[in-house]
Amino acid sequence: MRAHIEELIIQAIGYLKREGELDSELEVEVRAERTRDREHGDYACNIAMVLARPTGRKPRDLAERIRDRLPPSKRVEKVEIAGPGFLNFHASPHYLRVVVREILADGDDYGRAPKGSRGEILAEFVSANPTGPLHVGHGRGAAYGASLSAILEAAGHRVHREYYVNDHGRQMDILAVSVWLRYLELAGEALSFPTNGYRGDYIFDIAREVRARHGDQLRHPMTTVMDDLPPDGEEGDPEQHIDALIGRARELLGESGYEACFSAALETMVTDIRDDLKDFGVEFDRWFSERELESSGALKRAIERLESSGWLYTKDGAVWFKASEFGDSKDRVVIRENGRTTYFASDVAYLLDKLERCPGTSLYIFGADHHGYVPRLKAAAQGLGEDPEQLDFQLVQFAVLFRAGKKVQMSTRSGSFVTLRELREEVGKDAARYFYIMRSHEQHLDFDLDLAKSSANENPVYYIQYAHARIASVFRELDRRAQRHNQAIGEAAIDRLDSEHEQALLRALGRYPEVIENAAERRSPHVLAHYLHDLASGFHSWYNNSPFLVEDDDLRNARLNLVAAIGQVLRNGLSLIGVSAPEKM
RNA sequence: GCCCCGGUAGCUCAGCAGGAUAGAGCAGCCGCCUCCUAAGCGGCAGGUCGCAGGUUCGACUCCUGCCCGGGGCGCCA
Structure with a gap:
């Protein structure tokens, strides 16, 4: 319109x-x-x-x-x-009449633009390191990314959802070693766990699996393990200690033994994250492995491409990318003095790979703490000879949990953080999905656990769902009275919907496709959340104001058409933000 | 120091590619179930849109400076 x-x-x-x-x-x-x-x-x-x-x-x-x-x-x-x-x-009244007919005819497709009518988008989100379970911070990125992807798709974009698995770096080595140490503990070795190791209980679970599969094969006496290592903690440097421990593990276990710990840890974690997200209604088309960038040659290719354009130079034994030529605050190391490529090099390679696979937009959804990546990735795009305008960065601000009006403290290292799974179990998937996206993603979020759990009218999720449940109940009641909804009669009598409430609802329904469009353009699922709340409000108001199941066949069917149309739009909208539309509450 | 978010009603937030009297939910107060689910509805009250300049016929919205809150600035991942 x-x-x-x-x-x-x-x-x-x-x-x-x-x-x-x-x-x-x-x-x-x-x-x-x-x-x-x-x-x-x-x-x-x-x-x-x-x-x-x-x-x-x-x-x-x-x-x-x-x-x-x-x-x-x-x-x-x-x-x-x-x-x-x-x-x-x-x-015109004509326009308002057409709206209901269109919704009932299009059904689940109402508000959806034809697939491919807009550009292709590769959306990468969550991408948390597989070194531990997802916590509530990742939850917001997941909810935002999934909702936005669905909205973009509804607006006509072709969307590829990807999770980038950092299965390559030092953190993964630390994870593998943590597993090995717990394994040794289970085997009966006495040890003091390194300061910088991963301490969560899940490490024991993985260690148990390794032990079940390999028995005592990977066991070495602690005296050998710790022999001559630089000290940990107070009197030493925890970083040096853990790095030396990694080296020692590789030495003692050999390639295959080390890989046993490493891959057990990686597989367990990735599977766990995947299951967790699936239960959260978040799924990906591809889990992109960082290690694959090396094995597929993408890493080498990206570096060569930068090299051939003359954007690389050597200094202090390392190879640098002239990012500052493209507006980044400083140049970035691509290959370290020790010969290993940096995390940034992988980013460049992944970017190149994305641009080769998806001719449209590469959408990055980051936590706000990663905003420093924006200029360097844009620089990388230019260094590769690509258009930086193809990159779209959306930064999701932090979410802070509140319980009984007080901040819930989280500490990652200790392993006592609140996981996404715990949150889901506490407030439910629907409330969690809705609360995460009800505020602008650019806004810090105060996540009120008590409100999310409340089944009273103050909870906006239930408010919307309740509207849908009431609609279902209207049709159940119709059934109980052994009456039938006749859409054709209703359509012919659509002019009978002339009250203020009805007119307002017709207008609201007609607006839905524009809301999707707007939410997509602004990358803002909260726009849709607000709209749904509005629509539900309009419905509740009408519901209290006038009965639907009246004697008059024309009027009844006209109203039922409108009721059905509202239910349809609520369903369509809720499904985009991953919230269920219950028939009964 | 530099960079990114934010500062709108008691609380949590919409609104901001400039527009016509600044909105919602919650909390507060007053009402509404012989009726399709009261997880609902109606009403009242509540605001110097952080501060100061500037651009404009017109600024909560754009620009500059300042103040306050959160976050980020590695040959870490």
């Missing part, structure tokens, strides 16, 4: 240009917007005020000229000029 109105105005201006009323060179960007006040019709356009300056004419005069030239439209009842020169468009 909005696009339709904009088109009408563009045509009107075109006429005026041809008639010489307006300078044909004049550049105009027409934008219609939803009015806030019903008094102002349904859509308003400020184009007359915008053009007043360059043309040196009075806005109201211009507005009249434009109105006179507007092509007729069945969807527009009247156009008024108001205030300083707004063009106010009132939707």
